[in-house]
Amino acid sequence: MKKIALLLSLLSCTTAFGQLxxxxxxxxxxxxxxxxxxxxxxxxxxxxxxxxxxxxLIQSLVLKPSGESKKTKVKAESITAMYLPISQxxxxxxxxxxxxxxxxxxxxxxxxxxxxQGYAYFEKTSVANHAKIDQLLLQLxxxxxxxxxxxxxxxxxxxxxxxxxxxxxxxxxxxxxxxxVKIGDAAAVKLKKKDYEEAYAVLYKDCPQxxxxxxxxxxxxxxxEHLHAYTKGCN
Numbered sequence: 001m002k003k004i005a006l007l008l009s010l011l012s013c014t015t016a017f018g019q020l021x022x023x024x025x026x027x028x029x030x031x032x033x034x035x036x037x038x039x040x041x042x043x044x045x046x047x048x049x050x051x052x053x054x055x056x057l058i059q060s061l062v063l064k065p066s067g068e069s070k071k072t073k074v075k076a077e078s079i080t081a082m083y084l085p086i087s088q089x090x091x092x093x094x095x096x097x098x099x100x101x102x103x104x105x106x107x108x109x110x111x112x113x114x115x116x117q118g119y120a121y122f123e124k125t126s127v128a129n130h131a132k133i134d135q136l137l138l139q140l141x142x143x144x145x146x147x148x149x150x151x152x153x154x155x156x157x158x159x160x161x162x163x164x165x166x167x168x169x170x171x172x173x174x175x176x177x178x179x180x181v182k183i184g185d186a187a188a189v190k191l192k193k194k195d196y197e198e199a200y201a202v203l204y205k206d207c208p209q210x211x212x213x214x215x216x217x218x219x220x221x222x223x224x225e226h227l228h229a230y231t232k233g234c235n
Contacts, residue, residue: 020224020228021142022120022139022141024141024153024176025087025139026056027086027087028084028085028087028120030049031047031085033045033046033047034047034082034085035114036074038079038080039080044074047064047066049063049064050062051084057137057138057155059075060075061073061074081123083114083115084120084122085118086119110140115144121139122138123140123150123152125188126187128188133187138188139152139153141179148230149203149231151179152179152182153176154178178192193220196218200218204234207233210230210233
């Protein structure tokens, strides 16, 4: 009964906080420090002058290391993870969505204090692409509750917009129609909106009380709330 009560409370409180997945960011600050972790074990810190993207995927970025005057180009293939400071415009535009305090939750391998300061977290991950496995540098959209299942932004995915009212304000939310979902050490796979009707029961299969709770209402638009409740309410 206590576990079910926790699940219900998590589902209800997440609605009050709004969107729990972080937005996908494409604009980054050129003034604040970025933190880049390389495959060779080294770490780079500095300001990002430019970000080169192709089809939404970061290919490389130009970094001015802290304390140095010369800029350097860092290729995505050499990066395992990074924290990029989002632009001031992004911070203002997503101010309401940032009211959720990530310091309340602790996911593995993610510095939540940095994220709380207004950073996007990217991670190199394996992605199943038909018959092959690609290594992609993707933005993790659930960094504060990614202990069991990681959800990454799909740069090539389409989205729709919905309008809702929060605290007396009309808020236009962008709803992605697909994400890359990674369970454990398996390669991430694309999860589409149309597949969530059946996929939710598989994703949360080791939490039957949550699956039962969602049978009558497992809307894709609440994927973030469902995953949050699963991560924090199920052992």
